[in-house]
Amino acid sequence: MAGTFEGKVALVTGAASGIGRAAAIRFAEEGARVFCADLNLAGAEAVAAGIGKGASAVQVDVASYASNQAMVDAVMANAGQLDVAFLNAGFYGAAEGLDTVDEALFDRLVAINLKGAFNGIKAVQAVIATGGAVVVTASAAGIVGHPANPAYSAAKHGVVGLVKSCVDAFAARGARINALCPGGVETPLIGAPDVAIVPAADLPRVPARGMGRAQHVAEVALWLSSPAAGFITGQAQVLDAGLLSTFAPVMLPVGP
Template sequence: MQRFVGKVALVTGAGSGIGRAAAIRFAQEGARVFCADLNLAAAQAVVAEIGERASAVKVDVADYASNQEMVAQVLAVAGKLDFAFLNAGLYGAAEGLDTVDEALFDKLVAVNLKGAFNGIKAVQPVIGQGGAVVVTASAAGVVGHPANPAYSAAKHGVVGLVKSCVDAFAARGCRINALCPGGVETPLIGAPDVEIVDGQELPRVPLRGMGQAQHVAEVALWLCSPASGFITGQAQVLDAGLLSTFAPVMLPIGP
């Protein structure tokens, strides 16, 4: 399909993982794509994969002025913005509450929560009628994450932020939703980026298994498409059933 011919898409965190997969898929579906990342060389490498339909932009999502400049560059080149996939994030090195100090907490909140806020604020005034914004939260944004409480707190904030911005985007005839992936094989956890395939060839993920970056990217594109026009202000969980039941090792509840 060519769902996004004539449309302009912006993807943050596009230098690898979910962002890279989404940028490539947007381009395959006909969109003009802007690949934004703090690592400009990584974004440029993705642009090289895509070809002339893509451009690279450097952005520090934790800095509002940088987000404004990113959007200004998109408008200067393309003249409009239809979709924004605000996907940039940071997990950080944490193995429990005792390993999370104030500096790490501040950094994770600055990138994951303030970064989402900055991106939303920068794109909302210019997003086109009928457009859509998707923000990457996490399954850790709906349940606690003992290994990294700061990350989980920031991602919970992203879900609340997205839900709170529905009216502002509806006033422009647009939608906004959050994605809450479970375990995903990306460079964030040391897995390599892999080739993008036809969506019909993506493997079914085993129960509570690890997904691929493209699994998440496909849902992000769907949330930008007219097919999801009845959906806004939601936190879409993609986790192979991880959060659907009590953990299998738990004892039955009851007398």
């Protein structure tokens, strides 16, 4: 995929760490001018500085439509085009079952994960280039229920439905939109550190139902944004090392 995004402009939200950081670095390695967006501006600036190559940082609160619009306006003012948007920012929250989810946490999870996706989609749709692509991070929890955090799962289910419902709006501009549904990923969102980006061919195979790296997800985001995926739109791409491929293992009773 070397040079796939040469001359293109890519916007990545949630770029200060985790999947967003990995994607920002990889888009740049493939030739894109990258805008790193995050609520954590210092973190986004650090990623942009590490990238070099004309990368820029912009602050965004995805739960605010005005902030999303200001982010897109900044991209257009500085680059004059937007070819790829990876709307990846998200929030999991401290939840361990329904009893631990109160109204405030529910509202925050929906505001960031679902309303945030809507705000980003609305803001980029008006300017996305012909031939462009939008990828939105949902979750495997957007395909099946998640008993530990039902509000998060509900929000991510909403993201999948939102993406599918926006196909025509993007098709009218000659662009595509898809969702990513990762399973377990080792990122700062769950307390894991960011790790160095490696050549894509050197990424390790993930064991069945194992945890992936942020870069595993970033590589799929790049592919979905590329011309190679030109036949794909309105889909929820699962990447989970087979986590959702079968019923959960049956625990047989133990006894004499």
